Amino acid sequence: MTRIRDQFSGKSNFQTRFIDIIHNPAAAWVILCVSLSLTVVAYFLSVSFVQQRRSDQFYFRSLEIEIAIKERLDIYEQVLWGGVAFLSQTEKPTRKRWKNYVEQLNLINQWPGIQGIGFSIPVLPADKESHVTAIRAEGFPEYDIKPTGTRELYSAIIWLEPFDWRNQRAFGYDMWSNDIRQKAMRRARDQGVAATSGMILLVQETEKDIQKGFLIYTPLYDQPARTLSSPEDRRAHFVGWVYAPFRMGDLMKGILGSEDTSIEFEIYDGEQMTYENLLYSSSGRSHPESSQTPVLNRTETITRQGHPWTLYFKTPDDFTFKSDYNQPRFVVIAGTLIDLLLFYVVYSLYFVNRKAENIARAMTRELELTKQGLEETVKTRTGDLLQARDDLIRQNKVLLHTRELAEAANKAKSEFLSVMSHEIRTPLNAILGMTELLDETPLTTVQQEYASSIMRSGETLLELVNHVLDLSRIEVNRMELEIIPFDLHELIRKHETMLRLSSQKKNLELIYHLAPGVPASLRGDPARLRQILTNLVGNAIKFTEQGSVTLQIEQVQQTESPPGEVLLRFSVQDTGIGIPDHRLSSIFDSFTQVDSSTTRKYGGSGLGLTICKKLVELMGGQIHVESKEGKGSRFYFEIPLSIAPPDNSKKIEKPVATPQLEPRAETKPLRILLAEDSFDNQLIIKKLLQKLQTSVVLAEDGKQALEHFQKEDFDLVLMDMQMPVMDGYTATRLIRQWEQEHHRTPIRIIALTALSFKEQLEKTTEAGCDGYLIKPFTQKQFEQKILESQRTPEAV
Ligand code: ADP
Numbered sequence: 001m002t003r004i005r006d007q008f009s010g011k012s013n014f015q016t017r018f019i020d021i022i023h024n025p026a027a028a029w030v031i032l033c034v035s036l037s038l039t040v041v042a043y044f045l046s047v048s049f050v051q052q053r054r055s056d057q058f059y060f061r062s063l064e065i066e067i068a069i070k071e072r073l074d075i076y077e078q079v080l081w082g083g084v085a086f087l088s089q090t091e092k093p094t095r096k097r098w099k100n101y102v103e104q105l106n107l108i109n110q111w112p113g114i115q116g117i118g119f120s121i122p123v124l125p126a127d128k129e130s131h132v133t134a135i136r137a138e139g140f141p142e143y144d145i146k147p148t149g150t151r152e153l154y155s156a157i158i159w160l161e162p163f164d165w166r167n168q169r170a171f172g173y174d175m176w177s178n179d180i181r182q183k184a185m186r187r188a189r190d191q192g193v194a195a196t197s198g199m200i201l202l203v204q205e206t207e208k209d210i211q212k213g214f215l216i217y218t219p220l221y222d223q224p225a226r227t228l229s230s231p232e233d234r235r236a237h238f239v240g241w242v243y244a245p246f247r248m249g250d251l252m253k254g255i256l257g258s259e260d261t262s263i264e265f266e267i268y269d270g271e272q273m274t275y276e277n278l279l280y281s282s283s284g285r286s287h288p289e290s291s292q293t294p295v296l297n298r299t300e301t302i303t304r305q306g307h308p309w310t311l312y313f314k315t316p317d318d319f320t321f322k323s324d325y326n327q328p329r330f331v332v333i334a335g336t337l338i339d340l341l342l343f344y345v346v347y348s349l350y351f352v353n354r355k356a357e358n359i360a361r362a363m364t365r366e367l368e369l370t371k372q373g374l375e376e377t378v379k380t381r382t383g384d385l386l387q388a389r390d391d392l393i394r395q396n397k398v399l400l401h402t403r404e405l406a407e408a409a410n411k412a413k414s415e416f417l418s419v420m421s422h423e424i425r426t427p428l429n430a431i432l433g434m435t436e437l438l439d440e441t442p443l444t445t446v447q448q449e450y451a452s453s454i455m456r457s458g459e460t461l462l463e464l465v466n467h468v469l470d471l472s473r474i475e476v477n478r479m480e481l482e483i484i485p486f487d488l489h490e491l492i493r494k495h496e497t498m499l500r501l502s503s504q505k506k507n508l509e510l511i512y513h514l515a516p517g518v519p520a521s522l523r524g525d526p527a528r529l530r531q532i533l534t535n536l537v538g539n540a541i542k543f544t545e546q547g548s549v550t551l552q553i554e555q556v557q558q559t560e561s562p563p564g565e566v567l568l569r570f571s572v573q574d575t576g577i578g579i580p581d582h583r584l585s586s587i588f589d590s591f592t593q594v595d596s597s598t599t600r601k602y603g604g605s606g607l608g609l610t611i612c613k614k615l616v617e618l619m620g621g622q623i624h625v626e627s628k629e630g631k632g633s634r635f636y637f638e639i640p641l642s643i644a645p646p647d648n649s650k651k652i653e654k655p656v657a658t659p660q661l662e663p664r665a666e667t668k669p670l671r672i673l674l675a676e677d678s679f680d681n682q683l684i685i686k687k688l689l690q691k692l693q694t695s696v697v698l699a700e701d702g703k704q705a706l707e708h709f710q711k712e713d714f715d716l717v718l719m720d721m722q723m724p725v726m727d728g729y730t731a732t733r734l735i736r737q738w739e740q741e742h743h744r745t746p747i748r749i750i751a752l753t754a755l756s757f758k759e760q761l762e763k764t765t766e767a768g769c770d771g772y773l774i775k776p777f778t779q780k781q782f783e784q785k786i787l788e789s790q791r792t793p794e795a796v
Contacts, residue, residue, distance in 0.1 A: 023354075028347040035342055039335030046328035051321050058296045061263050062313035065256065066300055069267075069311070072255045073216075073304040076114055076244055077194045079107065080218040083117055083242035087220050095138065095159050102161035113254025114244050115204065115213075116167050118160035119220075120175060120185075121240035128154055135172070146173050146203075155185065155241075166204040170245070173203050181215060187306060188217035189238050190231035196307035199269035199279050202245050211249040212279050214269070216305055217241045248280040261316065264294075268310040271301055279309065283316075292317050410476045417472045422722055424465050425754035429776035430680030432458045436779050437687055462776060467607040469756065471590065474614045480758060481618055485644040486526035488568075489514065492553065495533055503541050508549055510541075515554035519566060523644040528615050533570065535608040536635045540574035547575025547632070556638055564643050571636030579627040587625055588613040612637075670694040670786075671713060675705035675731060676720040676752065681775075685718065685752075688782050702731030709735050714747060716789055718773075721753040721764060728752075729767040736768040748789045 021027055086101050087093050102117050123131050128145060135143045135158060145156050155176035160167045175181040184197035195217050202213040221228060221237040228234045248267070260282075266273075267280040294314035301310045435454045443451060473479040496512045503510035533551065540549040549572070556567040579587060583594050590610045612635075616623045621639035672694050676682045682698060689696045697712065699705035703726040705719065717735070721728035732749055739746050751764035751772040764772050773785050 023350050025347060025350050028343050028350065031346050032339055032343040035339035036336070039332060039339060042335055043328050043332045046331045047321075047325065050324045050327055054321055054324055055296055058263060058313070058315060059298065061260070062265065062298045062300075062311075065263070065265060065313070066302065066311055068255050070302055070304060072111065072113065072251075073196070075111055076216060076246075077218070077305055079105065079111070079114070079117065080194060080216060080242050080244055083119070084218050084220050087119065087239075087242065088224075098159045099161050099163070108162070111254065113246065113251035115202070115246055115250070116160050116162055116164075117242065117244050118157050118167075118170070119240055119242055120155050120157045122176070122238065123154040123156050123174075125150065125152070125154065131156065140171070143172050147177060149177075151177060166206075169206075170203045175215070175241075175243075184215065184307070185217050185241055188219045188241060190234055192219055192221075192225045192228060192234050194218045194305040196305035198307065199277065202247060204245065204247075209249070211247040213245060213247045214279070214307075215243055215245050217243045252280055252282070262319075263313060264316050265311060265313040268312065269307075271308050271310055273299070273310055273312055277310075295319050295321070413472065413476065417469055420465075422754040424461070425775045426678055426681065426722075428458055428462055428465070429754070430678065430684060432462070432776045433684035433688070433779070434680070437684065458776075464605045464607075466756075467605050467611060470611050471607055471614075473757065474611070474618075478757065478759075479614070479618065481525040481528060483523055483525065485521065485523050487520050488518065488522050488553075488641075489520040491526050491530060492551075495530060495537070496551075499534070499537050499541065502538075503549060506541060506545070508541060508544055508547065510537075511548055511550040513550065513552045515552070518553055518555050518568065519643050521644045522566075522641045524619065524639075524641045528619070529639075532612045532615055532637070533572075535612050536570075536572040539608060540572050540576060540633070540635075544574040544576030544632070549574045561640075565640050566643060567638055567640050569636060569638045571634055573632065573634045575632040578629040578631050578633050579625070580629045584625060584627060588623070609635075670715045671697070673697050673699060673705060673708055673712075673714045673717045675699040675702060675718065675723065675728060677701055677723045678720070681720070681752075685782075688779060689786070692783060692786055694786070700725075702726030702728055702734075705731050706734050706738070709747075710738060716786070717747055717749040719749050719751055719769065721751055721755070729763065732764075732767040732769055750785060750789060 082105070083101070087098075090097060098119060105117070107114050107117065123145065132144055135156075145154050151174070153176055154174050157170050157173050157175065160170055163171075175185060178200065180198045180200050184195040187193070188195040197215045197217070199212050199214060201210065205211070205213070218241065219225070219234065220239040220242055221234060222239050223237050225234075228237055252267075264281075264283045266278060266282070268274070268277040269279045270277050294317070296319075297312065297314035299310065299312050301308055303309075431454065435451050435458060438451050439448070439455070470479070492512055492514055496510065500510055537549060537551055552569075552571045552573070554569050556569050558567055561567060579594055587594075588609050590607055613623050616637045616639060619639040621637050623635065623637035625633060625635050627633035670692075672689055674682070674685055674689070674696050676685060676698070677700055686696050686698070697708055697714070699708050701723045702719075705717070706726070708714075709717065717732075719728040719732055723731075728751060732751070735749065736746065738744075748771075749769045751767075751769040752775060753760070753764060753772055754775040755761070756774050761772055761774075771785065771789070773782065777785075
């Protein structure tokens with residue numbers, strides 16, 4: 001199942017194994033355990049990170065405080081050196097000048113924490129009295145050197161600015177009398193350096209807010225300090241101390257500004273961190289021992305102005321890292337949630353997968369069942385189809401056989417018609433020709449009537465044969481229409497001329513009306529169009545005793561006609577006998593006549609309209625009839641014809657030369673070779689040729705004709721196509737071959753044939769004939785053909 005699934009999903013083996021592991025409930029538990037362990041590790045890492053960050057913060061803050069203290073002490077030392085410089089440069093320094101100088105320094109605001117800047121001088125016991133007197137004289141009657149008593153050397157603070165109430169407490173104080181102060185004063189005086197004293201309690205202190213303090217001394221000599229190289233020199237030129245007293249609490253407040261609760265620190269005088277040495281405690285506690293060991297602490301010893309201090313930094317007692325544990329807490333909560341979510345997803349994947357597999361299994365089962373069903377259906381259907389195919393093959397064979405039979409029958413029919421045509425047309429040619437010749441001989445009236453009757457019957461028979469041939473051609477689909485350019489106006493004019501005689505004979509008015517706008521130059525089959533019109537107009541004349549026959553040609557206006565095409569309507573209207581309503585529907589059927597007596601009275605085969613209908617349909621049109629018995633009929637048809645360029649149509653319609661039958665006495669008579677096997681036709685043609693004053697040599701068949709041709713000179717050959725021994729086609733071909741071999745000018749050969757199918761006529765051209773005469777032909781047609789050949793051979 002899995003393999004099938006993977007095969008279709010295109011997964012690799014590794015991917016498949018991975019998915020199988022994931023889709024296992026045990027995997028969910030394993031993943032939960034692993035992820036929870038990772039969360040615990042992440043928690044501890046986070047705690048350690050937080051602690052490290054806190055330690056770093058503590059260290060940097062302590063460093064900040066340490067640097068601030070160092071820098072501030074350096075600044076104060078510099079300020080004192082400034083005082084020294086001021087005094088050494090001032091010619092007569094006075095209390096007032098000192099006061100101004102200190103005021104201008106603006107120390108209290110600029111560097112808060114300093115108590116004041118003072119000037120103290122050494123006083124020898126001998127000078128003590130005069131000194132006191134001099135100071136008292138400055139307006140301080142209470143002035144005295146304190147503490148009282150006799151000492152080896154005194155010192156006295158004479159100026160201390162700002163001279164406020166607290167500093168006034170120190171006025172006249174002998175700092176030399178105090179050992180701690182004296183140690184620093186001595187170091188400053190003897191070494192020429194700034195010296196910080198040890199921890200003291202300033203004389204400025206009252207009982208309130210007692211703060212530990214210290215002092216910084218800088219020495220003033222009566223000549224530049226750099227010129228003094230030994231303690232003795234310095235003692236000899238020593239003038240006094242410029243000094244500053246500091247209260248530790250005020251100093252630290254001045255340095256650090258606002259209170260920082262994140263860190264506590266203590267400053268010990270010297271390098272021993274003992275209660276006695278505690279100079280300052282940021283917590284205000286007066287003893288260093290704390291009940292608790294601080295979480296973080298740092299100790300640093302700094303030395304300024306030759307005196308060491310020990311700085312001890314520590315976290316406040318209530319400090320724990322726990323307050324910073326928000327981040328690790330978040331790591332634990334979020335991590336656990338994610339772990340549980342992951343567990344849920346993996347666990348549900350297992351169930352989803354199981355469900356999917358069940359569905360897939362069910363679907364596979366269903367598919368297999370459907371496949372089996374389909375295979376059975378396909379098998380049955382295939383059997384049915386094979387059976388049907390065999391049946392079809394059998395039927396096809398039968399159909400092919402039937403078609404072959406039909407084609408064979410058609411061929412037989414066509415051949416029969418061809419033979420029949422020849423067989424009937426050949427004697428007909430003789431009958432009509434002979435009758436025509438007979439008519440030219442002196443005859444009695446009765447004989448003339450007989451001859452006319454023979455002529456009429458012959459013509460009717462010829463028409464019937466022609467109709468039968470046309471119809472059979474249409475039925476075996478051998479009727480092909482020509483598409484050539486022609487002049488419609490010319491065709492109509494000639495048609496009218498042709499039929500005028502028969503209408504005049506019956507005293508009928510014959511009207512041809514060509515509507516304006518009907519184009520003259522068209523393309524189509526003019527011969528067949530003529531045939532249809534002749535049939536319809538001929539019928540109209542035939543079935544009309546009085547009145548008129550009208551041929552109307554007009555263009556039908558169409559909404560959508562292809563470009564270059566017109567739809568023409570031809571209607572033939574007569575005032576004749578008309579057709580009864582019940583015969584109208586079948587009037588175009590073969591061999592249909594309104595009544596059998598029609599044949600007797602008017603003649604006709606009943607095929608004319610059928611042929612017209614078929615021809616009109618072949619031209620892409622339709623023929624209709626409207627008629628009222630006794631009133632007349634109207635036959636009309638509409639056919640599409642394409643418009644031809646006018647030049648082409650003109651070329652086609654050459655004026656037909658009227659035969660000139662004038663004897664040509666002065667010219668040499670034409671020598672004509674006549675190849676004809678039928679005795680009757682030989683007779684007629686010879687007669688006709690004699691009338692044309694030609695000399696004739698007769699050949700009974702093609703072979704004889706060839707022999708004659710090779711021996712004698714001729715102007716024209718009339719070649720019957722169907723002959724025994726050698727037919728006309730072979731004879732013509734051999735003549736043409738002989739001419740080529742003997743480099744002779746080709747002679748005119750006119751084919752005489754009873755076969756009128758297009759392809760049969762084309763065969764005569766292929767054989768080498770220059771033209772043809774279709775049997776039966778009239779005397780007129782014959783003469784015209786001979787004259788055409790004689791005069792304009794190219795036109796044949
Ligand atoms: P037919 O050679 O007999 O004229 P058609 O097919 O031309 O053969 O005509 C069939 C028949 O239709 C005719 O015999 C005639 O009865 C009838 N018919 C044809 N044209 C007309 C017409 N103009 N007036 C009266 N009847 C006609």
